[in-house]
């Protein structure tokens with residue numbers, strides 16, 4: 208489903224060039240629940256943004272759903288992003304002046320679904336998240352965990368094949384983090400591939416495979432708590 212071969216990415220600011228990803232090779236199969244770990248600045252978000260077609264890589268080959276991304280037009284990439292991918296962010300990214308139902312329904316608005324139909328679907332998704340009674344509430348009336356559940360409902364309303372979550376529990380206390388992770392696990396069990404960036408060990412250990420990044424390279428991969436890398440067995444500790 209996802210294959211990265213020798214991916215490089217640099218950022219240029221002024222006269223400085225920062226080489227952030229230095230040859231990433233990675234294969235993520237359909238239906239996997241994967242976490243990407245590493246210390247601050249190791250390139251986790253950069254990698255997730257490339258996976259989510261929110262940023263371009265400089266070198267290497269990225270194949271998503273058997274299509275090579277570099278060869279693709281921006282329009283085609285946008286279509287793929289809208290149809291195949293769902294996003295969850297640390298800061299929820301809810302629209303403050305829209306209620307929970309309207310926030311969840313938003314992706315369907317962009318797909319030109321009629322208002323009645325999209326609100327009905329949004330209510331169904333809120334119900335799945337245990338939030339039906341909160342449909343009319345504005346984001347500032349919701350707890351962190353509730354906001355993230357609204358954001359997760361919004362990310363799956365278009366029935367994506369892959370969810371990309373950047374520190375989805377970063378703003379939550381530990382009990383709420385576990386609730387949100389259990390929700391992402393349930394979503395994964397329904398067949399959706401889930402990729403989570405986190406710097407929290409406990410969160411990463413709730414996934415099937417942990418990809419450890421260090422200085423823009425994959426340092427090790429832990430599968431079901433078994434370390435697979437031949438190169439190194441060190442796991443970064445925060």
Ligand SMILES: Nc1ncnc2c1ncn2[C@@H]1O[C@H](COP(=O)(O)OP(=O)(O)OP(=O)(O)O)[C@@H](O)[C@H]1O
Nearest residue numbers: 218220227245246247248249250251252253254406
């Ligand atoms: N748009 C950008 N322009 C310039 N530099 C950037 C940009 N985005 C990220 N960087 C730099 O690239 C490096 C990797 O950033 P990235 O956000 O991928 O790391 P991270 O592992 O997700 O870190 P954190 O855990 O702190 O979020 C950092 O040094 C960051 O400052």
